Every structure is written in structure tokens, then in C-alpha cells.
Amino acid sequence: MIVLVGASASGKTELAKLLYRDYGYKKCITTTTRPMRQNEVDGIDYHFLSEEAFKDKMAMDAFYEVTEYANRYYGIQKQDVIENGVVIVDPNGANALADHASDVYVVFVEASEALRRARMELRGDPKDQIEKRILGDRSVFQLKQFHRIDLHIYNEEVTLSELASWVHSHYQKRHQK
Numbered sequence: 001m002i003v004l005v006g007a008s009a010s011g012k013t014e015l016a017k018l019l020y021r022d023y024g025y026k027k028c029i030t031t032t033t034r035p036m037r038q039n040e041v042d043g044i045d046y047h048f049l050s051e052e053a054f055k056d057k058m059a060m061d062a063f064y065e066v067t068e069y070a071n072r073y074y075g076i077q078k079q080d081v082i083e084n085g086v087v088i089v090d091p092n093g094a095n096a097l098a099d100h101a102s103d104v105y106v107v108f109v110e111a112s113e114a115l116r117r118a119r120m121e122l123r124g125d126p127k128d129q130i131e132k133r134i135l136g137d138r139s140v141f142q143l144k145q146f147h148r149i150d151l152h153i154y155n156e157e158v159t160l161s162e163l164a165s166w167v168h169s170h171y172q173k174r175h176q177k
């Protein structure tokens with residue numbers, strides 16, 4: 001399974017979409033207690049659970065990892081780690097998967113702060129959110145935070161298609177070993 005990790009607007013989501021569309025990877029769906037957003041679908045964007053149901057699963061040891069963000073739980077259920085899957089998680093999630101799940105390929109997606117800021121502006125993110133994310137990401141996305149990185153890619157001066165092809169070919173090589 002490919003684990004994509006990187007700072008905000010580094011390009012993880014768009015890269016994942018190309019990996020699904022052009023190379024047949026499957027989305028690994030994680031689980032959360034946060035409310036569903038308007039355009040989201042249960043079982044496609046996340047498995048949306050009540051806090052009670054989430055805690056029941058925790059008690060049954062159903063998760064590789066659980067993290068708390070903005071007073072909501074997020075977690076990767078063991079049953080949702082699939083071969084040829086792709087998952088986007090924060091560094092805690094990437095480390096937990098690298099430590100406990102088998103056949104995991106951690107891809108760190110990087111881009112400069114200036115480029116990420118420009119992408120967030122273009123994406124229409126609110127200005128205060130942009131600065132908050134940039135500052136927060138500075139401490140969270142440092143190489144030393146990661147237990148393992150299998151592929152470190154720079155999403156700059158490259159098309160997303162080229163990047164997807166690069167990730168796919170490296171993952172294939174690893175897989176064939």
C-alpha cells in the first residue's frame with residue numbers, strides 16, 4: 001500500500017487521484033468521528049462513525065493507529081489496509097503504518113513553502129488558514145519525524161502525471177523484489 005504524506009498543498013490529493021485513475025490503485029478509506037461535509041459520502045470519503053462506535057472499535061483493537069485532531073478521532077482500521085491501496089495520512093499515521101502494517105510504501109511529497117502558499121491561494125483557501133497551515137506544517141513535516149520514508153519526491157516543476165508515473169514505477173520495482 002502506498003502511504004502519501006506531506007504538508008498542505010504539496011499535492012497529495014491530486015497525485016492520489018491520478019494513481020487511482022491511471023494506474024488502478026484503490027483508495028484506502030480511513031475512519032473518522034468528524035461530521036460529514038456536504039459533498040462527502042460515507043464509505044467513500046471516510047467511514048463516518050459516532051464517537052461511541054469509534055471507541056467500541058478501539059476497544060476491539062480494530063485500528064493500526066488512532067489520532068485526535070480538532071477534537072475528532074481519525075484512524076486506520078486494519079481491515080482497510082489493502083494491497084495496491086493508497087492512503088493519505090499525517091506523519092503519525094505514516095509512522096504507525098510503517099511500524100505495524102506489512103507491505104507499506106511511504107512516499108513523502110515535498111514542495112517549497114512559497115509554491116504551497118501560491119497553490120493554496122489559487123485553491124481559494126482563506127488567508128488566515130493558509131498562514132496557520134504553513135506555520136503548523138513547519139514543525140510537523142520534518143524528515144526526522146518519520147520512522148521511514150521509502151520515496152521522497154519533489155512536486156515542483158513537474159506535472160502531476162509525471163509524478164504519478166514516477167511513484168507507480170518505483171512502487172512496482174519495490175513490489176517485484
Ligand SMILES: Nc1ncnc2c1ncn2[C@@H]1O[C@H](COP(=O)(O)OP(=O)(O)OP(=O)(O)O)[C@@H](O)[C@H]1O
Pocket residue numbers: 006007008009010011012013014015119120122123155156158159160
Ligand atoms: N504539479 C502540480 N502542477 C500544478 N498544480 C498542482 C501540482 N501539484 C498540486 N497542484 C495543485 O495544488 C493544489 C494543492 O494540491 P492538493 O490539494 O493535491 O494538495 P494536498 O497535499 O492534498 O493538500 P491538503 O493537505 O491541504 O489537502 C491543488 O489545486 C492542485 O491542483
Ligand SMILES: Nc1nc2c(ncn2[C@@H]2O[C@H](COP(=O)(O)O)[C@@H](O)[C@H]2O)c(=O)[nH]1
Pocket residue numbers: 030031034065066067074075076088089090091092093094
Ligand atoms: N493519522 C491519520 N491521519 C488521517 C487519517 N485520516 C485522515 N487523516 C489526515 O487528516 C487530514 C485532515 O482530514 P480532513 O478530511 O478532516 O480534512 C487528512 O489530510 C489526512 O492527512 C487517519 O486515519 N489517521
